[in-house]
Amino acid sequence: MSVFNYKMRVYYGETDKMSVAYYANYFVWYERARTEFLRKCGFPYFEIEEKGLFLPVVHAACKYISSVTYDDVICIETWISRLEGARVKFKYSVRKEDGSLVSTGETFHGFVDRQGKPCRLQKDVKIFIESVVESDREIPAK
Amino acid sequence: MSVFNYKMRVYYGETDKMSVAYYANYFVWYERARTEFLRKCGFPYFEIEEKGLFLPVVHAACKYISSVTYDDVICIETWISRLEGARVKFKYSVRKEDGSLVSTGETFHGFVDRQGKPCRLQKDVKIFIESVVESDREIPAK
Amino acid sequence: MSVFNYKMRVYYGETDKMSVAYYANYFVWYERARTEFLRKCGFPYFEIEEKGLFLPVVHAACKYISSVTYDDVICIETWISRLEGARVKFKYSVRKEDGSLVSTGETFHGFVDRQGKPCRLQKDVKIFIESVVESDREIPAK
């Protein structure tokens, strides 16, 4: 089961004057969630960079379903939904502690080398990602 | 011509260890751009809130085409591409000073009242938005 | 022992192009640490706000001794060093996992009411804070 549940709390500085978490923060949280997902899978991101590979985001999207506010605890289900050449897609679904759906999102990344040029996946990285792809997983209904 | 060109500079804290602007910041910049777009159109956002209307984001997306780094000056073309009931879509296209395309994005917003409930547009807000919608505008090629 | 050790990890978006955590983030981390300190003491900050009291920062300072970077785990020792009328001072000392000192800091807060006016402490809040003040605690040398 290659889905990771990242648990975190929302702090004061992440809220805005509407008293809810500011929309750009979800992308910050997605980064934390995918970092911990990769670590959990045994392939921490810093090791990918040590190999001379980088994973910049080429596309990111977030759907805001309900809001979260100060001191809320949220869980971010994270998985890899697709490997396509040297591009990999992460999906996220954010829930409150009561299980209600807060947000869904995705980030699409392309492997590049130190010079920022797109590059082929090293074999071990490819095998690792193929072993964790959850291509059939749907975001469960609210 | 209801397109606004928001010009800004990228600062140190907006970069990350890949030496380029961190991906979540684009959504922060989009907010600044649409705020200045609305002001330029004569309908500043704080006046919308004074009427008891709020415009939370319900969907946001960004495509990263090239990167920007510390001290770069960028221009964010901003316009409203759609009004659909009580929902309004903003589009953005980010360029460097040499005109090269850095990013395109969109944010979709729903009008809500003070309690966060979706609500109908007040007549003057509706007339204003209809007067600035640029439904046919395409993002010009690079 | 009214000292709390808040443990956290540094993520990509918190670094800058110098490859270390950007200096303003330390104040964000201090907020997280004092929030968890108050919760641990049995007096979560949201309960203070529910009483109609707020704790804006009136002064903040941070000394940067060494740097942290992506994926580092840090511990933030947090305690209250002073209660002075309706003002309370928090102190922080940040360490890496090997115990080396990264940063020390402090934030000074004034109790205000909903209108932002300075106000007297409610008795139970005063008693609580007096019970946890660690006025003699020094930041241990590395």
Added chain:
Amino acid sequence: MSVFNYKMRVYYGETDKMSVAYYANYFVWYERARTEFLRKCGFPYFEIEEKGLFLPVVHAACKYISSVTYDDVICIETWISRLEGARVKFKYSVRKEDGSLVSTGETFHGFVDRQGKPCRLQKDVKIFIESVVESDREIPAK
């Protein structure tokens, strides 16, 4: 007169649920102000980095006098108050458009080389800084 007045606007994402700008953001604004100060003086920071010199913050402090909120325009007076060996101190005073004082602050920086080691100032950098130091300047009263 080596004092620079950096003018900027406060945006939504910079506020928190107390409806005012979050305290850590002042340090982000100080960075923008000192960047523009250096550029105005004819010695942009990116040129300092091109020489292999970096200016990490070794100490930062901010006093919060009044608050600012969404859409406020603020001016940040910025100057260098001291050069001490290879360390340089910037001071900041933030005002609203009506001239009222919002905040004062300072950041103390040490010159380091690419390896992060403290280093001596190159002669032209030293001469430049000595020419702009405003050691006698006091923050004008409110």
